Amino acid sequence: MTLLLCSAALLIIVLYLLLRPIWWSQAEDDRVADPVLADLYAQKELLYNNIREMEADRRVGKFSNDDFQRFSKQSKEKAAAVLRQIDAYQQGIFLPGLDEAIETAIGAKRSVSLVGVSRVCSQCGAPLQPGDRFCGQCGAPVRREAT
Numbered sequence: 425m426t427l428l429l430c431s432a433a434l435l436i437i438v439l440y441l442l443l444r445p446i447w448w449s450q451a452e453d454d455r456v457a458d459p460v461l462a463d464l465y466a467q468k469e470l471l472y473n474n475i476r477e478m479e480a481d482r483r484v485g486k487f488s489n490d491d492f493q494r495f496s497k498q499s500k501e502k503a504a505a506v507l508r509q510i511d512a513y514q515q516g517i518f519l520p521g522l523d524e525a526i527e528t529a530i531g532a533k534r535s536v537s538l539v540g541v542s543r544v545c546s547q548c549g550a551p552l553q554p555g556d557r558f559c560g561q562c563g564a565p566v567r568r569e570a571t
C-alpha cells in the first residue's frame with residue numbers, strides 16, 4: 425500500500441517536471457510569435473529591471489531617497505503604461521499613438537534587414553518609411569519584398 429502511494433506520488437512529480445517546461449515554452453512561443461507583444465514584454469522587463477536596480481542602488485546609498493522616489497515613479501508609470509498597452513493589445517483595442525509608436529520601433533528593427541532594398545512606392549514612386557504599410561503619397565498598400 426505504501427509502495428503504491430509512493431509510486432503514484434513519484435509519477436505525479438515526474439509528470440509535473442516533464443510537462444512544466446512544455447507549458448512554459450508554449451507561453452514563450454506565443455509571446456515571441458507576435459513581434460508587437462514581444463516588444464511590449466521586452467519593454468516591461470526592462471522597466472522592471474530598472475526599478476529593481478534603482479532599489480538596489482538606493483540600499484547601498486548610490487541613490488538619494490528623493491532621486492529614487494522621482495526616478496522609480498517615472499519607471500513605474502511607464503511600466504504601468506506598457507501593461508495597459510499589453511492588455512489593450514491582447515483585447516484587440518487600438519490605443520491612439522500606440523500603433524504608430526510600435527510601428528516605428530519595429531520599423532527601426534526591420535530597416536536593418538532592409539538595407540540595400542529600394543523602398544519606394546510601386547504605384548507612384550514616392551519614398552517609403554520603414555514600417556509603412558501604405559504609401560503616404562497615393563495610399564497604395566506597400567508590398568513586402570523578401571530581398
Ligand SMILES: [Zn+2]
Nearest residue numbers: 545548559562
Ligand atoms: Zn504611392
